[in-house]
Amino acid sequence: MDFGMPTLIEVKSIENCAELCRELELDFIEFNMNMPEYQAENIDTARFREIADKYGIYYTIHLDENLNPCDFNEKVAAAYTETVLQTIEVAKLLDVPILNMHLNSGVWFTLPDKKVYLFEEYEAEYLRKMADFRDACTAATGKRNIKICVENTSAFQKKLGESGLAVLLESDVFAATFDIGHDAGSGFKQRPLIDKHISRLRHMHIHDARGKDNHLPLGEGELELEKYFDLAKEQNCRCVLEVKTVDGLRQSVEWVRKR
16 A cells, blocks of 8 residues: 655645655655645646655645536536646646545525535536536546546535436546545445445545544544555555644554554
8 A cells, every 4th residue: 555645734845745755654645736836837747746756756636625517607617627627637747646536515505494405406417517527537537547536525425426426437537535534524424435336446535533523643533443444455545644734644654654
């Protein structure tokens, strides 16, 4: 298994991230496109490649969590899709094997007795847009070995998540990410959809959790972590130690080393 780290608020320079990655003997950095420095137009691919070669690491990419290629506004949906297509070109230049994405649950109406999600109410339109997004990404990726992995979030607990994921997985370019803390925080309600598509699992976000609190350093929560590492090994997944501080990352790496 390859182990990686996320980009951290405390470490804004990609070279400083790479220094830390190498110091901790990790294999890759997953840079987060919610941060301004990791917007596709701000990435100097020659410089990023030079840093990767210097420190003997590689990159994966976490797409913007606001990503919504199924927005009912055509211009908004097109902008999100174009952002991903632009990122695929960056991934080609940097030999990035994984793009990680969330499914957006969209807008809901709160009725007296329930929430109505518009993506479910207008399912045909939602799935049409999801298919258009899938096809655009598949064409852009071509024959390159790039997987766009869909991460479990609260969308996995809804009909829109199940139907949207199924549409994306019709293309071999798409796969799944299992975030074990997100699942724990949901009361383990997201795992069934992961299990349904377990053969497509290629990426994992590993962190500890206690109740609804997650992104804890390994060993500080309640999860049976060993079984998740066994799953990662069985499915040949890359694992991001997705904690949020340098100290937490050091602690998590030490936990892994001891085992």
